[in-house]
Amino acid sequence: MTDVLQAPPPQPSVSGLLGIYQSPIGKKLISGLTGLTLTTFVVVHLVGNLWFLAGSQAYNAYAHHLESWGWALRTLELGLGIALLFHGAVGITIFLNRWRSRPQGYQQYQSVGHPSYQTLSSRTMILTGVGLGLFLVSHLATFKLGPHYPTQVQGEPARDLARLVIQVFRQPPYLITYSLALLGLGLHLRHGIWSGLQSLGLLQGGIRSLAYTASLVVAIAVVLGFLVLPWGIYLGAIA
Numbered sequence: 001m002t003d004v005l006q007a008p009p010p011q012p013s014v015s016g017l018l019g020i021y022q023s024p025i026g027k028k029l030i031s032g033l034t035g036l037t038l039t040t041f042v043v044v045h046l047v048g049n050l051w052f053l054a055g056s057q058a059y060n061a062y063a064h065h066l067e068s069w070g071w072a073l074r075t076l077e078l079g080l081g082i083a084l085l086f087h088g089a090v091g092i093t094i095f096l097n098r099w100r101s102r103p104q105g106y107q108q109y110q111s112v113g114h115p116s117y118q119t120l121s122s123r124t125m126i127l128t129g130v131g132l133g134l135f136l137v138s139h140l141a142t143f144k145l146g147p148h149y150p151t152q153v154q155g156e157p158a159r160d161l162a163r164l165v166i167q168v169f170r171q172p173p174y175l176i177t178y179s180l181a182l183l184g185l186g187l188h189l190r191h192g193i194w195s196g197l198q199s200l201g202l203l204q205g206g207i208r209s210l211a212y213t214a215s216l217v218v219a220i221a222v223v224l225g226f227l228v229l230p231w232g233i234y235l236g237a238i239a
């Protein structure tokens with residue numbers, strides 16, 4: 001009687017979204033997608049902030065218009081919250097995995113050749129990410145959940161958000177904290193934008209260097225754009 005070799009029974013495999021999340025490539029894809037989604041929100045939020053330059057009434061009208069979206073706005077906020085949680089969880093997981101596999105990798109940095117894409121922003125992604133997460137909690141508590149001063153927009157009851165913004169940014173402690181958080185945001189975006197595009201396989205050949213430079217330009221523009229309003233208010237140029 002001839003022995004017949006039988007293949008071992010197939011092991012259960014993780015499938016679907018959980019499988020993607022647990023794989024190294026999946027983590028990079030999730031980090032890239034969520035990161036670019038959050039970057040888009042940051043740019044849109046910047047445009048909203050700069051609306052203040054048109055005057056307090058225009059800014060309140062803009063904020064009131066957003067609130068009029070109702071459930072659509074809440075759905076967008078929920079989606080952004082989920083993207084933020086996934087981005088943070090994946091980022092921390094990737095950092096811990098790298099730290100466990102190369103415990104010395106974050107103490108000594110040596111370029112492996114030219115051009116090197118290793119910068120202060122890439123080395124501090126976990127620090128700036130955690131810092132931005134903590135700042136976001138404070139930022140939401142200050143503005144989203146802060147005092148609701150009453151006003152009117154085109155005859156309708158509305159929130160005087162402009163009054164709160166002016167009130168907050170005239171306080172030096174918050175102004176300094178906000179400015180430092182923006183520096184952290186700039187560092188995070190400087191590496192995150194091009195890294196996210198690369199994780200999604202969108203950078204090929206020479207475009208990689210172009211994207212690397214463009215991410216720096218975007219990061220600087222975002223930081224400077226966000227700094228205009230608070231420092232303009234504090235110095236009395238915007239009221």
